[in-house]
Amino acid sequence: DTAVSQTPKYLVTQMGNDKSIKCEQNLGHDTMYWYKQDSKKFLKIMFSYNNKELIINETVPNRFSPKSPDKAHLNLHINSLELGDSAVYFCASSPEGSYGYTFGSGTRLTVV
Amino acid sequence: DAKTTQPTSMDCAEGRAANLPCNHSTISGNEYVYWYRQIHSQGPQYIIHGLKNNETNEMASLIITEDRKSSTLILPHATLRDTAVYYCIVRQAGYSTLTFGKGTMLLVSP
Numbered sequence: 089d090t091a092v093s094q095t096p097k098y099l100v101t102q103m104g105n106d107k108s109i110k111c112e113q114n115l116g117h118d119t120m121y122w123y124k125q126d127s128k129k130f131l132k133i134m135f136s137y138n139n140k141e142l143i144i145n146e147t148v149p150n151r152f153s154p155k156s157p158d159k160a161h162l163n164l165h166i167n168s169l170e171l172g173d174s175a176v177y178f179c180a181s182s183p184e185g186s187y188g189y190t191f192g193s194g195t196r197l198t199v200v
Numbered sequence: 201d202a203k204t205t206q207p208t209s210m211d212c213a214e215g216r217a218a219n220l221p222c223n224h225s226t227i228s229g230n231e232y233v234y235w236y237r238q239i240h241s242q243g244p245q246y247i248i249h250g251l252k253n254n255e256t257n258e259m260a261s262l263i264i265t266e267d268r269k270s271s272t273l274i275l276p277h278a279t280l281r282d283t284a285v286y287y288c289i290v291r292q293a294g295y296s297t298l299t300f301g302k303g304t305m306l307l308v309s310p
Contacts, residue, residue, distance in 0.1 A: 092243075121297065129285070131244065131300040144297055178243050185293055188234060188246030 091115050094179050094192040101169055102200055109164045109195045111179030119143075120162035121189070122154060123178040131178070137162050169199045204288045209305040212282075218275040220304055222288030225269040231292050233264060235273045237284040238303070244287070247273065278308045 092113045101107050113120060122134040136144035140156040151167040166173060179192040205223040212218040224233065234249040248255055248262045250271075255262045261274040275282055287303040 123300075130302070131238075133297045133299065136297055180243075188236070188249060189244075189298055190246065191243030193243050194241075 091190050092179055092181055092192040094177075094195050096195060097193065098196050098198075100198045100200065103169055103171060105169050106165070106167045107169060107197070108166070109177055109179075109197070111162045111164070111192060113160055113179075113181040113190070115181055115183075115190060116160075117181035117183045117190070118159060119182050119184070120156065120159075121180040121182075122162065122164050123180065123191075125176045125178065125194075127175070135162075135164075166197075169197075171199050173197060174199045204290060204301055206286075206288050206301065206304045208302065209307065212275075212278045212306060212308050214280060214308055214310050215277055218278040218282065218306055218308070220273040220275075220286050220288075220306065221270065222272070223270045224288070224290045227268050227290050228292075231290045233262065233268075233271050234289045234291055234298065235260070235262065236287045236289065236298070236300075237282075238287070239281075239284040244300075247286075278306075280308050280310065282306065283308045 135154045180189040182189045235247040285303040
């Protein structure tokens, strides 16, 4: 009964590969997000989806492509992985209004 | 969204109250003050939020000054498990996203 679940928890892959991270929320929230936390621990918003529609796309390379098949899922596909993509990626969701976000436990991506 | 200023780190003895300050002098009338924390190797966790009035829940209390230019998060009886980075964020309700700063590293010691 995890509220926001991400898979996999750990991902080690070689440069140039393509990988996906999956996120699912069972809270009935309308909006989902992807955040990236780099080695310096800064958390940065990457994407925001509301009811399957992209509403925010920060300056993220187009090798990153989010996909939302329905409002409970927001997957992140990354093409041609680079060393600098190594980070922890967090998925989150929120309802409309002033309520807080619920975050997943993160996916640690290591590109070697 | 308005920017916030927090101390880089704070210490607290176990069992004592932890008072974490935050300055947000440019906050707008429709912006809320949110507090999140991130325990090592975990996702950020929502703690509390407020607009004008002081708020309390099972985790903490939020005190917002009358001019709304600063706030204090109070953990009434800090435990070792409260050791984390605490983020103060101001944000409009609706579709604006949470923008995290550097936060305050709170270390609770025995």
